[in-house]
Amino acid sequence: MASPGKVYLIGAGPGAQDLITLRGARLLAQADVVLYDALVTPEMLQLCPQAEKVLAGKRSGQRSLAQQIINEMLVDYAHKAQLVVRLKGGDPMMFGRADEELRALEAAGIDVEIVPGITTALAAAAATRQPLTKRGIARSVAFFTSSTAPEHSDHDAIPETDTLVQYMGGREAIATAERLLAHGHAPDKPVVVIENVSRADQRIHRMTIADLTQGLGTPQGPVLVMIGEAMRPRPQQHVDTAISNTIAAQLRA
Amino acid sequence: MASPGKVYLIGAGPGAQDLITLRGARLLAQADVVLYDALVTPEMLQLCPQAEKVLAGKRSGQRSLAQQIINEMLVDYAHKAQLVVRLKGGDPMMFGRADEELRALEAAGIDVEIVPGITTALAAAAATRQPLTKRGIARSVAFFTSSTAPEHSDHDAIPETDTLVQYMGGREAIATAERLLAHGHAPDKPVVVIENVSRADQRIHRMTIADLTQGLGTPQGPVLVMIGEAMRPRPQQHVDTAISNTIAAQLRA
Helix, strand or coil: CCCCCEEEEEECECCCHHHCEHHHHHHHHHCCEEEECCCCCHHHHCCCCCCEEEECCCCCCCCCCCHHHHHHHHHHHHHHCCEEEEEECECCCCCCCHHHHHHHHHHCCCCEEEECCCCHHHHHHHHHCCCCCECCCECEEEEECCCCCHHHCCCCCCCCCCEEEEECCCCCHHHHHHHHHHCCCCCCCEEEEEECCCCCCCEEEEEEHHHHCCCCCCCCCCEEEEECHHHCCCCCCCCCCCECCCHHHHHHC | CCCCCEEEEEECECCCHHHCEHHHHHHHHHCCEEEECCCCCHHHHCCCCCCEEEECCCCCCCCCCCHHHHHHHHHHHHHHCCEEEEEECECCCCCCCHHHHHHHHHHCCCCEEEECCCCHHHHHHHHHCCCCCECCCECEEEEECCCCCHHHCCCCCCCCCCEEEECCCCCCHHHHHHHHHHCCCCCCCEEEEEECCCCCCCEEEEEEHHHHCCCCCCCCCCEEEEECHHHCCCCCCCCCCCECCCHHHHHHC
8 A cells, every 4th residue: 555645734824825835835736635724715726726625624603524524534635645735724833723633644644744824913914004013012912712612611811912813803802802891901902803814805994992892793704803002003104994983883784 | 206116024934935925925026125134044035136135134142233224224215116125034013123114114105015924933833843722722822022121121021821932032041931930830831942943954942941941052043932731742743853951052052
């Protein structure tokens, strides 16, 4: 029996086709099989016309494959093909379930290499022109997500850093805002919410923590919530979206 | 007088030539001028053979330009050239002094666009195969740096997240380790130190917080310190560097 292939865990970045790395694009163009998650955009899959493309994705609120099934698919494909790509939105090593997939592949003796991707927070910082760190203002940044699992329901998920970035924060917005206020953050502290960053339907909303307590409705795409003094626009910054006080209505529109 | 050019603030990523984005590489190939910082590698500059290349860098312990001078250079070049790239190691929006440069360019009425880069922490997670988040183990990550400036000397710079990543942490290692212990982190909590990530001279050192109290000597390249349970190797993980208990000696060698 032939020796198994190699699996590359590749970060696709936020969605725009040209925000993947050169290394990621080269491997996609050589892949026999690409197992992609639900956050990977159709334009990204145009980089691997030769490959067998398989949706192996998890996404809240939609029908999705259990992680265990995805792990088994990865091992199975590695036994059938030489170059297997596991393509994930953002970066695989932050909020990407890489641990589970690495364990499964290592247990099966399959060689794995990881190619980093642009994580959503940095694409959002670029798109909104708001640096996450600022001299004298913000020297630390935390990336977090909230879990709605019962075992975490009393977990206080607000880190104590100068800038805060919540991944997948759309549905949790009210709870996040209330926890921020309970932690003593000022109601007028600036917040930037970005939906579908880097894509054609990207939307940027500027508000405050007080506004965030009104919630964000039911956004259609992935939502990132950035909080902190570093989110305050600069005096001569061109802010290319309307400053919105009726956020929920806008996001529902 | 001709209208000024456009400035692109581009993240070069950690150093390997193929870890820049497709967008970044395309703009480099079109640039008239590239102002690069001290962390940009020579192989990255091979992507812009046509451009005038100008070192405009700051690096601790070496002769470097003041930020004010760099800001003025950016504005000056934008008045002389159509496509100016400001190329920075890692990502420009995290620990990249983007705020100062954006303010200067905006004050001069110059159009700016930002292209994100792979930040060092995510390249390090990929190179060491240690995800920064793990289900049930690590749901939050902080990126921070310590300042040795007097006004920060009593600032407690250890965020309260599951995983901690200290940028430019080489010289601060002993102070960081002592602060971690004072915060109640266990002495045997795993630490991964990575020097020159993604480059030919990349070095990975696995240790504990107790080891870190011995310091890291005087590393030659940029050093990232990653701390937390997420840094513990998996049972069947192939750890491709020796586990070192004589770290300072190794880094000095």
